[in-house]
Amino acid sequence: MLLTYDKKVNLILWIVLAVLPPCFVLPMYSLPNFGLSNSLLVPAILYLGIAGLVLVQRAGTFDIFEFQLTNWFSAWKKKTNSRQTAGEFHQERVRKRKNNPFPYLPFLAYGTLLLVLCIIFAYTI
Secondary structure (H helix, E strand, O other): OOOOHHHHHHHHHHHHHHHHHHHHHHHHHOOOOOOHHHHHHHHHHHHHHHHHHHHHHHOOOOHHHHHHHHHHHHOOOOOOOOOOOHHHHHHHHHHHHHHOOOOHHHHHHHHHHHHHHHHHHHHHO
């Protein structure tokens, strides 16, 4: 079975997202007043927050701000040949988002798992 570029990226993302919480939780758990529940809460909120913010961004909420910043920075360049309207810019971004989907599943899966573990450890330990 050949791995395509998207499958390689997803596999690497799953591995990296699985390795990061123990690297964060173990040093935090050794602190005197920072329990396992609190240590797991930080990466859980981080993963779920990243997934939520990317979901909002990929819905096109910030396209007009990105368009304005692009125009503002291009005004500082010496040669500005392209003049796009906001509608054209938005349609271009929609096409790019459609061609390059974001892998939400690793962030949501690990974030939910860490949040459930956080709740379990909060009431058991």
